Amino acid sequence: xxxxxxxxxxxxxxxxxxxxLTTAFLLLPILFIAALSFGSSQWxxxxxxxxxxxxxxxxxxxxxxxASAWTSFQIAIIVTVLSVLxxxxxxxxxxxxxxAFREGLKALFLTPMILPVVxxxxxxxxxxxxxxxxxxxxxxxxxxxxxALPFSILSIGNALEGFDKSIEDAAVLCGASPLxxxxxxxxxxxxxxxxxxxxxxxxxxxxxxxxxxxxxSPTLQTLPVKVWAxxxxxxxxxxxxxxxxxILLTVLLMVLVAVVRKGLKS
Amino acid sequence: MSKPFLQIRGIRKEYGPVTAVQDxxxxxxxxxxxxxxxxxxxxxSTTLYILAGFEDPTGGDILLNGESLLSTPSHKRNIGMVFxxxxxxxxxxxxxxxxxxxxxxxxxxxxxxxxxxxMLKLVRLEGFEDRKPAQMSGGQQQRVALARALAYDPxxxxxxxxxxxxxxKLREEIQHEIRRIHQQTEVTILYVTxxxxxxxxxxxxxxxxxxxxxxxxxxxxxxxxNPATRFVAEFIGDSDFLPCNVVSAGNxxxxxxxxxxxxxxxIPLHGTASSGSKAALMLRPERLLLSKRQSESGLPVTxxxxxFLGNNVHVATKTSKGNNLSVRLPFGHEAISGLNRGDAVWxxxxxESAHVFGQ
Numbered sequence: 001x002x003x004x005x006x007x008x009x010x011x012x013x014x015x016x017x018x019x020x021l022t023t024a025f026l027l028l029p030i031l032f033i034a035a036l037s038f039g040s041s042q043w044x045x046x047x048x049x050x051x052x053x054x055x056x057x058x059x060x061x062x063x064x065x066x067a068s069a070w071t072s073f074q075i076a077i078i079v080t081v082l083s084v085l086x087x088x089x090x091x092x093x094x095x096x097x098x099x100a101f102r103e104g105l106k107a108l109f110l111t112p113m114i115l116p117v118v119x120x121x122x123x124x125x126x127x128x129x130x131x132x133x134x135x136x137x138x139x140x141x142x143x144x145x146x147x148a149l150p151f152s153i154l155s156i157g158n159a160l161e162g163f164d165k166s167i168e169d170a171a172v173l174c175g176a177s178p179l180x181x182x183x184x185x186x187x188x189x190x191x192x193x194x195x196x197x198x199x200x201x202x203x204x205x206x207x208x209x210x211x212x213x214x215x216x217s218p219t220l221q222t223l224p225v226k227v228w229a230x231x232x233x234x235x236x237x238x239x240x241x242x243x244x245x246x247i248l249l250t251v252l253l254m255v256l257v258a259v260v261r262k263g264l265k266s
Numbered sequence: 267m268s269k270p271f272l273q274i275r276g277i278r279k280e281y282g283p284v285t286a287v288q289d290x291x292x293x294x295x296x297x298x299x300x301x302x303x304x305x306x307x308x309x310x311s312t313t314l315y316i317l318a319g320f321e322d323p324t325g326g327d328i329l330l331n332g333e334s335l336l337s338t339p340s341h342k343r344n345i346g347m348v349f350x351x352x353x354x355x356x357x358x359x360x361x362x363x364x365x366x367x368x369x370x371x372x373x374x375x376x377x378x379x380x381x382x383x384x385m386l387k388l389v390r391l392e393g394f395e396d397r398k399p400a401q402m403s404g405g406q407q408q409r410v411a412l413a414r415a416l417a418y419d420p421x422x423x424x425x426x427x428x429x430x431x432x433x434x435k436l437r438e439e440i441q442h443e444i445r446r447i448h449q450q451t452e453v454t455i456l457y458v459t460x461x462x463x464x465x466x467x468x469x470x471x472x473x474x475x476x477x478x479x480x481x482x483x484x485x486x487x488x489x490x491x492n493p494a495t496r497f498v499a500e501f502i503g504d505s506d507f508l509p510c511n512v513v514s515a516g517n518x519x520x521x522x523x524x525x526x527x528x529x530x531x532x533i534p535l536h537g538t539a540s541s542g543s544k545a546a547l548m549l550r551p552e553r554l555l556l557s558k559r560q561s562e563s564g565l566p567v568t569x570x571x572x573x574f575l576g577n578n579v580h581v582a583t584k585t586s587k588g589n590n591l592s593v594r595l596p597f598g599h600e601a602i603s604g605l606n607r608g609d610a611v612w613x614x615x616x617x618e619s620a621h622v623f624g625q
Contacts, residue, residue, distance in 0.1 A: 170353035172341045174367035188357040
């Protein structure tokens with residue numbers, strides 16, 4: 001190895017210190033929110049004077065919170081399914097197809113990743129205003145799909161690039177129709193890519209707030225929009241409780257990714 | 267040869283302006299082991315892929331048992347194939363891989379199990395059915411691929427350089443396996459390789475491909491003893507070429523003059539040549555006789571290098587015109603003892619062992 005840790009001497013301590021500081025910088029806000037959600041102070045005082053589950057009770061008692069969580073979940077699930085299906089079709093086209101402007105098209109599909117989200121949100125809002133999709137589930141799904149699809153295309157596309165087409169050809173010569181060969185051989189072989197695509201698509205939609213603010217209506221809003229709106233009206237620790245649950249789900253999904261990845265590799 | 271089993275009729279394949287296969291004609295007998303031998307880009311793999319149905323020819327036809335294959339899609343051709351790269355299905359075990367073509371055909375489970383066992387026995391991998399492909403060596407994976415391709419008793423087995431990813435020792439071991447399996451199953455095999463030794467070791471007949479056409483089809487000894495073109499002569503066995511002048515030509519024979527000092531008559535002639543035209547004389551290192559004694563009928567050369575190669579000794583020589591000629595002699599041959607670099611020696615050859623290639 002180029003960098004031998006044992007030979008670093010006191011530099012090792014410096015590196016250790018930097019690592020601790022970076023980790024703290026990344027983790028502290030999250031831990032802070034989690035702590036506040038269990039704190040008894042109504043004014044989000046830190047450190048909390050005492051501990052309580054009251055805010056969680058309020059959260060689960062309020063039908064508006066539950067409704068927005070349900071909305072978020074519905075949108076995220078539909079976006080995940082569509083994103084994986086479209087991502088699969090697009091990746092097959094981009095990887096296997098032989099046509100002009102293939103590289104250009106590939107780059108075009110990834111633009112939502114680099115385009116400022118606000119720009120995208122305004123554009124979608126203006127367009128949906130014309131066709132009456134603002135404030136509808138369909139509107140939410142389409143706009144989140146635009147954001148999620150690049151992740152699907154990237155992870156499925158990468159998995160497909162790494163998959164030798166000869167293996168699919170072998171399945172075809174074994175007697176499987178081209179479709180059957182894809183379903184029975186290619187899809188299982190690139191399942192890690194499909195799985196990542198699903199998780200990232202879900203999280204893209206589940207965590208998304210900017211586009212969602214534009215899309216939401218008083219009767220239809222996602223959980224992040226509800227958190228944001230509540231924060232603006234009154235500063236209640238219920239927001240901290242909701243945020244903590246959001247983070248918890250994200251962490252659980254990431255752990256699931258890691259576990260499944262490991263399982264697929266062995 | 268009995269009535270042709272597989273007929274390839276005037277197959278052509280063009281990719282835009284590039285012609286990959288020009289005009290391939292071939293009859294294959296049932297149970298034959300036929301190798302497509304040629305350098306990369308000679309059209310041998312393309313021809314195989316047309317047989318598999320992965321490429322559509324731009325012209326020509328392929329008949330199996332007298333019926334055209336071309337309108338049948340790949341998955342209904344019932345042809346077996348082993349690929350150059352490892353193509354086992356990574357998420358399935360060895361047993362499931364071999365069972366795959368049988369499951370696709372919806373055979374009863376008991377029949378599938380029996381066939382999988384039989385195939386594992388054929389490729390000598392009993393007890394490996396629960397392994398995943400990633401847990402097996404390259405040679406084992408190719409044997410499983412062979413078992414999978416033979417599981418549904420295909421009339422024809424295609425093999426596209428299946429051993430090129432393996433090292434030399436393993437390659438020879440699996441060549442023996444392939445020969446044994448061919449003899450045991452009597453399946454018709456079309457085998458693609460660029461390795462002449464592999465082709466000679468395995469095949470009943472060899473079709474030598476060059477630039478999209480078959481230069482010559484024949485058994486290994488036929489190709490070696492009587493190459494139809496200069497390309498075949500270069501590709502099968504070792505050979506050196508000397509420029510020569512044709513003195514007279516006719517009836518497939520030529521009399522030639524080399525290095526202005528020597529004329530040889532009655533050499534087999536390939537291609538066209540007439541009195542006074544230029545041609546190339548092919549000589550094989552192992553068919554040349556070397557003598558330290560000056561002789562009128564010998565070609566004078568000087569020794570430029572002597573290499574010991576185990577049971578053979580390789581003597582590199584140069585003619586007065588500066589052309590290189592190699593001579594291979596068995597170790598301990600009396601002509602070599604005391605031979606040194608720079609010595610003048612005389613080479614003789616039998617007219618039947620030489621060939622003249624005209625324009």
